[in-house]
Amino acid sequence: MKEPLVPVVPMSHTAHIRSHRKPRRSAQTTMAMRAGVAGGVLGTLAVAGASASAVAAEPVTQTLELPALTADLSTQVAQSAEATQQAAANYQLQAERDAAAAKAAKEAKADLAEAKEKAEAKKKAAEEARKAAAERATRDAERATLTADSGTTTAAATTATTATASAAATASAPAGGSVATVVSFLKAQVGDAYVMGATGPNAWDCSSLVQAAFRQVGVDLPRVSQDQSTVGTDVSLSNLQVGDILYWGGKGSAYHTGVYIGDGQYLDAANPSKGVVIQDLSGYPASGAVRVL
Known part of the structure; x- marks a missing residue:
């Protein structure tokens, strides 16, 4: 048995092109979308507030990273240390020189004082020797006088008996x-x-x-x-x-x-x-x- 023929309806020449009209939205769909957007905004705000609270509760520590020592910086540091050490050595040397100069000045002063004392002592000794010589000359003259005065007495006494040390x-x-x-x-x-x-x-x-x-x-x-x-x-x-x-x-x-x-x-x-x-x-x-x- 033959199938019945279906009449073919001719299509419009624009039927294959998709329509650019937006589909109509119902009132319920629109309200649902608005509620979702509002919920998303509120959720975002809540998350942001919580994050802000958490950040406020934790202390902020700032970390500074030191620059890595390069070859040039290492050289500069070494040169600076060497210069500081040299300056310290110079200061110490100067201090030692100053101390030595002060000591030399003190010793020179002491030597001068000692020399003056020795000169005074020599002068005094010479004066005393002069006086002693004058006194000795006077005593010698007195002895000569005593000898002359006692000549007769001593001559008479020479024949006297000499006493011994024990008798x-x-x-x-x-x-x-x-x-x-x-x-x-x-x-x-x-x-x-x-x-x-x-x-x-x-x-x-x-x-x-x-x-x-x-x-x-x-x-x-x-x-x-x-x-x-x-x-x-x-x-x-x-x-x-x-x-x-x-x-x-x-x-x-x-x-x-x-x-x-x-x-x-x-x-x-x-x-x-x-x-x-x-x-x-x-x-x-x-x-x-x-x-x-």
């Missing part, structure tokens, strides 16, 4: 002997040196000076202090007279002698540092005294 018990004064002559001789020796064992004429020990003084008037005393303390007559220290022999230590074991010259003073060959001097008896009280004139 002289009493010393007698010859006729014409005087205390003044003894004291004058002693004062003429002031300034002479003290030398242990010396017997004059320019150096003495204590007992040799006493012995030489009394020999001027013909009294021959023992040589040593121990024996000199045993001669003559014992005298109280409260009744001393000019010319009395003073001794220090025990009678018969004295270690030093001198002669009382009046006014609380005595004359003796004291020691190597003093020599022959006049001293106050109050400064060095004697142990006892004997009288031979």
